[in-house]
Amino acid sequence: MIFILFINILVFSLYEHIKQKNAQIAELKLQSQRDADSAEYYRTLSEQDEQQKILIHDIKKHLNAIADLNEHHETDKIAAYLTLVLGSPELQHSVRVCDNDLLNSLICRYQKICLMKKIAFHIDIRSKCIDFVSYDDLSILFGNLMDNAVESAEKMAVDPFIELSVFRRENTNMTIITLIDSCRVNPIDKDGNLVRTKKPNPQFHGFGVKSIANVVKRYDGEMTFYYDDPSKTFHMIMMLRNPDDYIYRH
Structure with a gap:
């Protein structure tokens, strides 16, 4: 009886130890996912910021092109050009949803x-x-x-x-x-x-x-x-x- 009791205590202790380790592993995986998501978020934020800076740099060129089209009364081309610029990924993609x-x-x-x-x-x-x-x-x-x-x-x-x-x-x-x-x-x-x-x-x-x-x-x-x-x-x-x-x- 003492031997069986000892075995039961040993099995229970082993079970509790394994359960605790599994909980620690799950928490580590969860933290890893948090870190991965945060890293992806800041990387995407950096990429979008860079692309938007490029777009802002090029905005003068866009305005000049639209002005040239306006001088020739090319309204259809102006509309198509604006649609193209406004539909660019730099303006469509947001990192804060x-x-x-x-x-x-x-x-x-x-x-x-x-x-x-x-x-x-x-x-x-x-x-x-x-x-x-x-x-x-x-x-x-x-x-x-x-x-x-x-x-x-x-x-x-x-x-x-x-x-x-x-x-x-x-x-x-x-x-x-x-x-x-x-x-x-x-x-x-x-x-x-x-x-x-x-x-x-x-x-x-x-x-x-x-x-x-x-x-x-x-x-x-x-x-x-x-x-x-x-x-x-x-x-x-x-x-x-x-x-x-x-x-x-x-």
Whole structure:
């Protein structure tokens, strides 16, 4: 009996040690992701600042070109020229899309991916509406949402786009997240489940949506999705409740 008790104590101690080590490893991975996102944010900020300085330097040339066209009453060419300048990546790409620094870094990374893949990315994240969500949950939720949206949108041959909206419903403790993306075929099977995406690693198939659902559940939320065939768009809507907002709990 003493020997069995000793073994049990040893196993329990070993289990606690392993659990503590796993927690430390998870924290190190989380910190590594924070550092990577911050580094990407500041690198992108530096790149945009440099490109905008170049644009400002060239603005005199643009104005002179427009003045020459104006002298010859080339109104159509002036309109086309202005559209070209205003549509340049230096003016379209922003490195500050929301006031949550952690989410901002993550979304800016996907903004750059969409720019490279020629996917229009429209973002509307309202102030102070998502701050109650932890960093790891933000990474899991928006990382998986954006991975799936980019994979879906890039398959569209014409005018691919992604629309992300995050706002707090007035006079409630609920934050609403809506994501709409171009989608060539219906990703919902006959049972109402999402079909698996074509990720490089087959062992990760299906885990993205499950991870999203787990985060939504942690915040006492709800999730729904549907496909609109006429517009060829996939819609995902999530509602999260702020557990620290006691005013609207009942």
